[in-house]
Amino acid sequence: xxxxxxxxxxEAAAFLASTEREASHLRLLESEAIHxxxxxxxxxxxxxxxxxxxxxxxxxxxxxELAFAPGRIPFAVMHVDTGHNFPEVIEYRDRRMxxxxxxxxxxxxxxxxxxxxxxxxxxxxxxxxxLQTTVLLDSIAEHRFDAxxxxxxxxxxxxxxxxxxxxxxxxxxxxxxxxxRPELWNLYNGxxxxxxxxxxxxxxxxxxxxxWHYIAREGLEIPSIYFAHEREVFERDGMLMSTGQYIQLxxxxxxxxxxxxxxxxxxMTCTAAVPSSASSLYxxxxxxxxxxxxxxxxxxxxxxxxxxxxxxxxxxxxx
Amino acid sequence: MDLLRFATAGSVDDGKSTLIGRLxxxxxxxxxxxxxxxxxSTAGTNFDDEVNLALLTDGLRAEREQGITIDVAYRYFATPxxxxxxxxxxxxxxxxxxxxxxxxxxxxxxxxxxxxNGVVEQTRRHAAxxxxxxxxHVVLCVNKMDLVDFDQARFASIVRDFEFVQETVGLERVTxxxxxxxxxxxxxxxxxxxxxxxxxxxxxxxxxxPIPSPAAAGPFRFPVQYVIRPQTKDLHDYRGYAGTILxxxxxxxxxxVVLPGxxxxxxxxxxFAGEPLEAGExxxxxxxxxxxxxxxxxxxxxxxxxxxxxxxxxxxxDLCWMSEASALKPRQQFLLKTSTQRVKAMVTTLVDRLDIxxxxxxxxxxxxxxxxxxxxxxxxxxxxxxxxxxxxxxTGSFILIDPATFATVAAGMVRETDTSKDAAAAEExxxx
Numbered sequence: 044x045x046x047x048x049x050x051x052x053x054e055a056a057a058f059l060a061s062t063e064r065e066a067s068h069l070r071l072l073e074s075e076a077i078h079x080x081x082x083x084x085x086x087x088x089x090x091x092x093x094x095x096x097x098x099x100x101x102x103x104x105x106x107x108e109l110a111f112a113p114g115r116i117p118f119a120v121m122h123v124d125t126g127h128n129f130p131e132v133i134e135y136r137d138r139r140m141x142x143x144x145x146x147x148x149x150x151x152x153x154x155x156x157x158x159x160x161x162x163x164x165x166x167x168x169x170x171x172x173x174l175q176t177t178v179l180l181d182s183i184a185e186h187r188f189d190a191x192x193x194x195x196x197x198x199x200x201x202x203x204x205x206x207x208x209x210x211x212x213x214x215x216x217x218x219x220x221x222x223x224r225p226e227l228w229n230l231y232n233g234x235x236x237x238x239x240x241x242x243x244x245x246x247x248x249x250x251x252x253x254x255w256h257y258i259a260r261e262g263l264e265i266p267s268i269y270f271a272h273e274r275e276v277f278e279r280d281g282m283l284m285s286t287g288q289y290i291q292l293x294x295x296x297x298x299x300x301x302x303x304x305x306x307x308x309x310x311m312t313c314t315a316a317v318p319s320s321a322s323s324l325y326x327x328x329x330x331x332x333x334x335x336x337x338x339x340x341x342x343x344x345x346x347x348x349x350x351x352x353x354x355x356x357x358x359x360x361x362x
Numbered sequence: 363m364d365l366l367r368f369a370t371a372g373s374v375d376d377g378k379s380t381l382i383g384r385l386x387x388x389x390x391x392x393x394x395x396x397x398x399x400x401x402x403s404t405a406g407t408n409f410d411d412e413v414n415l416a417l418l419t420d421g422l423r424a425e426r427e428q429g430i431t432i433d434v435a436y437r438y439f440a441t442p443x444x445x446x447x448x449x450x451x452x453x454x455x456x457x458x459x460x461x462x463x464x465x466x467x468x469x470x471x472x473x474x475x476x477x478x479n480g481v482v483e484q485t486r487r488h489a490a491x492x493x494x495x496x497x498x499h500v501v502l503c504v505n506k507m508d509l510v511d512f513d514q515a516r517f518a519s520i521v522r523d524f525e526f527v528q529e530t531v532g533l534e535r536v537t538x539x540x541x542x543x544x545x546x547x548x549x550x551x552x553x554x555x556x557x558x559x560x561x562x563x564x565x566x567x568x569x570x571x572p573i574p575s576p577a578a579a580g581p582f583r584f585p586v587q588y589v590i591r592p593q594t595k596d597l598h599d600y601r602g603y604a605g606t607i608l609x610x611x612x613x614x615x616x617x618x619v620v621l622p623g624x625x626x627x628x629x630x631x632x633x634f635a636g637e638p639l640e641a642g643e644x645x646x647x648x649x650x651x652x653x654x655x656x657x658x659x660x661x662x663x664x665x666x667x668x669x670x671x672x673x674x675x676x677x678x679x680d681l682c683w684m685s686e687a688s689a690l691k692p693r694q695q696f697l698l699k700t701s702t703q704r705v706k707a708m709v710t711t712l713v714d715r716l717d718i719x720x721x722x723x724x725x726x727x728x729x730x731x732x733x734x735x736x737x738x739x740x741x742x743x744x745x746x747x748x749x750x751x752x753x754x755x756x757t758g759s760f761i762l763i764d765p766a767t768f769a770t771v772a773a774g775m776v777r778e779t780d781t782s783k784d785a786a787a788a789e790e791x792x793x794x
Contacts, residue, residue, distance in 0.1 A: 067364055067365075068364065068365050068445050070646070071365055071645055073647070074606055074645055074646055074647035075645075075647075077606075077647035078587070078605075078606045078647055081587040081588045081604050081605070081647075082587060082702075084587075084588050085587055085588045085660050085702070108635075109634070109635040110604070110647070111588075111590060111604070112590075112635040112636035113590070113592050113597055113600060113602075113636035114590040114591065114592040114600075114602075115592070197436045197438070198437075198438045201435070204435045204436050204437065205433050205434070205435050220433065221433075223433060224769060224770045225459045225460065225462065225463045225684050225761075225770050225773065226463050226770075227462065227463055227466040227759065227761055227770070227773045228466045228467060228755065228756060228759045229467075229606070229608075229756065230699050230700070230701075230759065230760070230761045232699065232761060232763055232768070232770045234697070234763060234768035235768055236768065247436070248436065248438070248447055250438045252440075
């Protein structure tokens with residue numbers, strides 16, 4: 044189920060006026076992203092767009108549609124599915140693919156576990172977050188993709204803030220932050236050796252707020268869990284986690300029903316909800332504009348492992 | 363709301379990252395969880411609430427360990443007047459190429475100097491690079507004024523020293539501001555310790571400075587990235603050239619020329635996402651349909667027929683050498699990428715090298731080392747369509763790629779498109 048964007052209230056009218064103010068800035072970001080998407084289509088033979096059903100990849104997919112209209116998107120579309128995703132998001136993902144008439148490649152973490160390719164973490168804090176890296180790299184190799192487009196943004200996290208738009212990966216899928224190619228003007232260097240691949244991030248210069256303004260401007264549907272809803276949650280390490288079959292409760296954890304929404308969408312074991320009554324795009328944007336906590340800080344347990352958690356995972360080949 | 367992209371430059375320990383941290387912190391752009399993690403971090407000892415603001419931008423493990431910036435970090439903030447993209451760039455000479463990366467898309471550069479040390483070699487280097495990169499406006503941030511007792515005479519003497527640099531390297535406009543990133547003086551709030559300074563504090567200046575773009579005022583330029591041909595029943599004959607407008611503007615009916623081939627045509631329609639636009643403006647991603655069947659594809663530039671770019675196999679350019687692996691020697695071969703064109707190319711001549719210490723040009727160097735800046739003559743295997751960089755930074759810039767490693771080894775800016783205009787180059791050129 045998705046929430047319609049068209050909310051005919053006075054607030055929504057005021058909000059539409061505010062997105063109008065954002066327009067020139069959003070148009071520049073939109074054109075920059077489209078430029079990058081077209082460079083990828085022209086310079087690579089087998090590019091893939093990574094689509095999770097989260098807000099950033101929703102915007103990325105929309106930009107790909109705009110970039111090549113009235114033609115079709117010249118990319119394969121792939122989702123690395125941990126098997127622990129929110130059902131609302133998977134439902135959205137499949138419906139969006141049907142709309143586009145595109146077929147989705149699913150890299151399944153569950154399959155990799157069943158085949159013994161990766162070993163599932165155990166215990167109440169187990170997460171499949173890190174296992175995604177192996178499945179992502181395996182899927183890229185299996186389909187011989189030479190470029191993978193992702194929706195990551197530099198404002199999300201400090202290691203991401205350092206990454207190039209065209210970010211080279213060696214034959215092991217590794218990122219080497221000390222040896223990044225200089226990236227000048229809008230001249231992206233897509234050349235690489237066989238077996239290497241490029242990660243490309245067209246939304247590098249977008250902020251969380253830009254994404255929301257763009258979703259509003261384009262009237263994009265997003266999964267319902269981004270808006271306030273009642274959910275059974277419990278508190279762990281100061282964060283609100285959803286109950287469900289994938290997460291075990293510790294003895295002192297007591298679930299209760301609360302009104303929450305999600306600020307980021309990853310899998311259920313590492314994405315936390317935030318208390319919120321924001322039920323429209325307008326309200327969500329108001330909330331983010333005044334937020335004092337970063338989106339990943341508010342909702343991602345996977346970044347909390349250490350100061351360099353993202354850098355270390357990226358070196359291994361994470362998104 | 364418009365967008366200002368600026369880069370930071372300066373020597374190691376001049377306080378660039380601290381200044382960015384201060385801008386973000388004082389304009390309330392630092393989130394509580396980020397602050398908490400900095401407070402926990404052991405390196406933070408010299409700031410309000412024991413926070414080391416430099417750690418806000420030094421995002422890599424090695425940077426935090428060594429306390430220096432290695433690579434460009436991009437930061438984003440907004441005030442009610444403007445959105446800003448900051449390229450926080452390394453100061454260490456070894457990472458100059460990363461600084462160039464940050465400056466290449468910037469509208470403006472902040473060059474920091476330490477008030478105690480004044481203008482040093484890195485200041486001159488960064489000023490020279492800013493001038494070469496066509497950055498019209500430099501803000502000279504004389505930092506650490508608190509350590510020189512906010513002394514007006516010290517500030518004035520540094521400003522005078524920099525005037526000499528400005529003239530020598532050819533910077534258009536310089537705005538000096540005395541600041542202390544550590545204490546916040548003249549960053550966001552006007553300093554009460556320096557009542558003698560009458561200019562605006564840094565943030566106010568950044569909010570109000572106009573952002574002129576020579577490319578926007580110039581003739582129409584549209585490098586073709588990709589050809590859209592749906593080949594469906596409905597759109598059987600649709601043939602759209604996809605690209606970004608990187609000079610001037612365009613509307614249907616405009617007379618254009620397709621380069622390097624040289625065929626003329628008329629713009630039938632300027633589309634976005636399959637819908638016609640009234641006109642296409644600078645930096646707009648668009649799809650152009652032409653009235654005639656012409657030979658155009660990736661690598662072509664669709665341009666104003668009356669004011670086309672130059673089509674040439676030889677160009678004189680300013681080059682910054684970026685390879686750690688080896689020095690540049692004459693007659694080395696590369697792949698050259700400019701706009702959407704990629705051709706084989708050879709650096710035939712190193713005309714002269716810019717000596718950063720003396721700011722003088724040294725004739726006929728035998729080679730160019732990492733971070734070296736030189737005027738060169740380049741010969742390409744096929745004709746390329748280019749503009750002088752000073753007229754359009756997007757169609758006048760190029761990169762050189764090592765054909766074996768595929769590393770990006772040089773950044774280049776087209777100086778002259780007709781080598782006969784440059785006496786020295788013509789004399790040197792083996793292809794004259």
